[in-house]
Amino acid sequence: MPRDSGARLACRVRRVRPIIARSFDARGWRGPRRARPGELVSETQDDKSFVEDLTDQSDDFARWYNEVVRKAQLADYAPVRGCMVIRPYGFGLWENMQRLLDARIRATGHQNAYFPVLIPESLLKLEAEHVEGFAPQVAWVTHGGNDKLEERLAIRPTSEAIICRMYSRWIESYRDLPVLLNQWCNVMRWEKVTRLFLRTTEFLWQEGHTAHATAEDCQAEVLRMLDVYRSFAETDLALPVHAGRKSDAEKFAGAEMTYSIEALMRDGKALQAGTSHNLGQHFAKVFDITFQDEQGRRQHVHQTSWGVSTRLIGAVIMAHGDDQGLRLPPRVAPIQAVVVPIWRTPEDRATVRAFLERVKGALTERVRLHVDDREQYTPGWKYNEYELRGVPLRLEVGPKDVAKGTVMSVRRDNRAKESIPLESLAPRVTTLLDEVQAALLESARAFRAENTAFASTLEEIEAHFGERRGFVAAPWDGSPEFEAQVRERTGATMRCVPLDQAPYAGRFRAAHPVALFARAY
């Protein structure tokens, strides 16, 4: 059916996104509502905003998150409830994280190993608190082929049980200690509410499991790995985190003490980005992991476990992303620089293509480069696409650049442009990537500082969360009652007691250590 001119005209008009009205009440931000049909609203579009069809963070952060994950092709929903498919771009991000963290784990003396995904029920049940904590989240295998199994097998929600079982066989002498193992694997937890990367039924992680002769060595390991996570998050992910101690209410099922790194997302909610547990001798006692010390006495080992997961991808998305889409830290970005060629005429195309070879030659060894020479998309379309996908640096190469022997570079984080001579391209691009990495960390730090408040009393904490989000630092006497009251009255939870108390020295009259409270994912 031929389209009439009226219809064609209508097609050209840019679709106006329904404006989201924000609503507030006494408890703060209560989520958006869409404008009703017919409701008169005006499009207030930032002139600098080029990406269409992406919800603004301030309109609806959760919606922005879902859209950006899927439009940037990080992940998609799988045909299984609560499960996702990590697409190549998202998996590339994970692989880069994995590579960098794995190097740090090895550098601290650990080795990788692999344990089975299936755990016999009897083994899982040995540590009471542990199994109780995980019971509602365990998926069970009950059949092999058509035959019912004599004993159910758990799909690992974590591997303490099966690893402890092996440690009890392997460890005999103090000479066998410490045992420092790590494994990269998948785990499964039957979550009621799932969100891409943040909480899915199956996810990928690394879990370190160590055994030590003394409580001191054990605690040192717990803090060492917590610091590895802190350093990894800040250096490689440009993600500032608070490293601290969890409350009893928030600690790992079966642990003596849990530590975590806590990051702040751009909607003001905190995200636990990694944990390190001191398991004490609980597991050693129930799994009978003993050794003979130098005096010939039989002792139980002291253990740790620690992990970070694909949730870190969610942290990177929500800590750095903006209204245009992702902003990936160069150190882990699957594509560090994208080259967008520009041409008008066949002659231009030939000269630009020839020049591209020199650009590639200069950069291929130094940076993860992608040349997008697809002809069916305009340069402008590509600019938006790669901004959405968070590529740290864009390199435009057109006839004007070729004539001058330069490349036009545009930073993703601040859109700063500069023309770089081909001769200095490699060192300059390397420097720019470092600058973007530093700027993302700096900007995340500034955001966290702006969104950290101080409170001395329950009333002050309550007042803060009545209007705002972010972290609230407050002295805490360590009582579960106080923690529960904060939670009840504000919806915020105690995230951690930071190990580094220096920033709060002299700020409060109370002698108690400062704890951080926040609404959290």
Next chain:
RNA sequence: CGGGGCGUGGCUCAGCCUGGUAGAGCACCUGGUUCGGGACCAGGGGGUCGGAGGUUCAAAUCCUCUCGCCCCGACCA
């Protein structure tokens, strides 16, 4: 698990109230003109309306059940 919302070509959605056998934009394919911030023209392909059952001469539309996704809450290393 409770409350609410939504499942219609790949995507975003209209149609459902008032049953009559499916539509738009984007995307995709072909040809051409384009290309420094999401180009344009012409032609074209593709869905049985999440799934199952029911009511009816007739169901995307009404009813029941079910699966999935989103939001809020509860729960949760």
